[in-house]
Amino acid sequence: MLAPLDFYFDFASPYGYFASLDIDGIAARHGRLVEWHPIMLGAAFKLTGAKPLAETPLKSDYFRRDVERSARLLATPVKLPPVMPMNSLAASRACYWIKGRDPSMFKPLAKMLYQAHWGAGRDLSAPESVAEIADLLTIEPSDLLAGIQDPAIKQVLRDETEAAVQRGVFGSPFVFAEGEPFWGHDRLSQIDRWLQTGGW
Amino acid sequence: MLAPLDFYFDFASPYGYFASLDIDGIAARHGRLVEWHPIMLGAAFKLTGAKPLAETPLKSDYFRRDVERSARLLATPVKLPPVMPMNSLAASRACYWIKGRDPSMFKPLAKMLYQAHWGAGRDLSAPESVAEIADLLTIEPSDLLAGIQDPAIKQVLRDETEAAVQRGVFGSPFVFAEGEPFWGHDRLSQIDRWLQTGGW
Numbered sequence: 001m002l003a004p005l006d007f008y009f010d011f012a013s014p015y016g017y018f019a020s021l022d023i024d025g026i027a028a029r030h031g032r033l034v035e036w037h038p039i040m041l042g043a044a045f046k047l048t049g050a051k052p053l054a055e056t057p058l059k060s061d062y063f064r065r066d067v068e069r070s071a072r073l074l075a076t077p078v079k080l081p082p083v084m085p086m087n088s089l090a091a092s093r094a095c096y097w098i099k100g101r102d103p104s105m106f107k108p109l110a111k112m113l114y115q116a117h118w119g120a121g122r123d124l125s126a127p128e129s130v131a132e133i134a135d136l137l138t139i140e141p142s143d144l145l146a147g148i149q150d151p152a153i154k155q156v157l158r159d160e161t162e163a164a165v166q167r168g169v170f171g172s173p174f175v176f177a178e179g180e181p182f183w184g185h186d187r188l189s190q191i192d193r194w195l196q197t198g199g200w
Numbered sequence: 201m202l203a204p205l206d207f208y209f210d211f212a213s214p215y216g217y218f219a220s221l222d223i224d225g226i227a228a229r230h231g232r233l234v235e236w237h238p239i240m241l242g243a244a245f246k247l248t249g250a251k252p253l254a255e256t257p258l259k260s261d262y263f264r265r266d267v268e269r270s271a272r273l274l275a276t277p278v279k280l281p282p283v284m285p286m287n288s289l290a291a292s293r294a295c296y297w298i299k300g301r302d303p304s305m306f307k308p309l310a311k312m313l314y315q316a317h318w319g320a321g322r323d324l325s326a327p328e329s330v331a332e333i334a335d336l337l338t339i340e341p342s343d344l345l346a347g348i349q350d351p352a353i354k355q356v357l358r359d360e361t362e363a364a365v366q367r368g369v370f371g372s373p374f375v376f377a378e379g380e381p382f383w384g385h386d387r388l389s390q391i392d393r394w395l396q397t398g399g400w
């Protein structure tokens with residue numbers, strides 16, 4: 001079996017959302033699977049000194065425009081959420097919690113959360129908002145709310161985030177294909193080519 | 201006559217170098233010219249809090265790898281310079297000086313400087329190094345060294361940089377096409393499409 005790709009992203013990142021729509025398909029064309037890793041980008045930002053795009057002078061305006069413009073080009077619905085960046089802690093923990101309980105629900109939940117946040121502009125900072133989305137997948141809201149408070153689940157997210165930073169992840173999306181690092185939605189075509197050619 | 205594109209870049213930016221190779225051709229396919237504007241990105245970095253990529257933890261390693269990998273994909277020669285980022289003050293001033301004296305030499309000099317810095321890995325922080333490259337274009341080195349000390353030339357670069365920041369420029373390359381802002385070498389295909397379709 002060929003090694004899976006590793007896909008790191010923060011739910012607060014719209015470019016991670018764009019990548020989430022295509023990364024599995026790209027990998028599949030080359031006989032690969034993709035491991036999804038929601039992380040808290042803030043941990044990397046502490047090292048790089050970066051600030052969230054929405055809070056950075058000059059970049060903030062461009063960022064909004066670029067996200068909407070890129071979405072139109074991709075024919076992907078986008079509605080800018082009221083709070084940018086949202087706190088993605090509950091959403092990320094929810095994914096690792098469901099992964100431990102029913103792995104088959106991990107990606108469906110992650111995709112639904114991304115869709116709700118960037119496709120429909122829903123703020124998912126509150127655990128209750130995450131539970132409401134999970135409910136659509138028949139995940140019992142009270143189970144989820146209890147699950148994301150589990151210290152073991154909190155630790156999984158911390159570990160995943162720390163492992164990502166150790167590997168050099170500093171932005172979202174960030175993908176490793178055959179150990180090769182690719183940062184940004186705009187590198188998807190390079191990933192596709194890398195898998196096709198085995199590098200260049 | 202259709203409005204020209206505005207192309208802002210810092211000579212210390214390799215992605216600006218990549219863009220410089222294609223931007224005129226893309227514009228020409230749509231009956232456009234391109235105004236080149238060398239600027240000092242540091243002025244924008246003061247507002248955004250950004251640091252040069254080569255000096256940013258985590259990003260620094262990725263940056264080197266991405267530049268070399270992208271260059272191979274573009275079949276463009278790249279040799280990482282010994283000093284990154286170099287001080288691009290002399291190179292930028294030299295371009296505005298020659299523009300005032302002989303506009304036809306402006307882009308040839310800019311291209312030669314970019315080629316020397318990113319194609320051949322030459323540090324151009326010292327005015328003498330810039331003059332040496334200009335000499336290849338039969339620009340008298342002593343004229344250039346005097347010219348870039350002219351207060352009026354220094355002011356042109358300050359004005360261009362300030363005007364860029366006023367327009368929202370925070371990175372290199374940064375292009376305006378029909379007033380629409382595009383940041384990054386990876387947005388060239390969007391620029392091409394924007395000019396073709398009149399926007400989307």
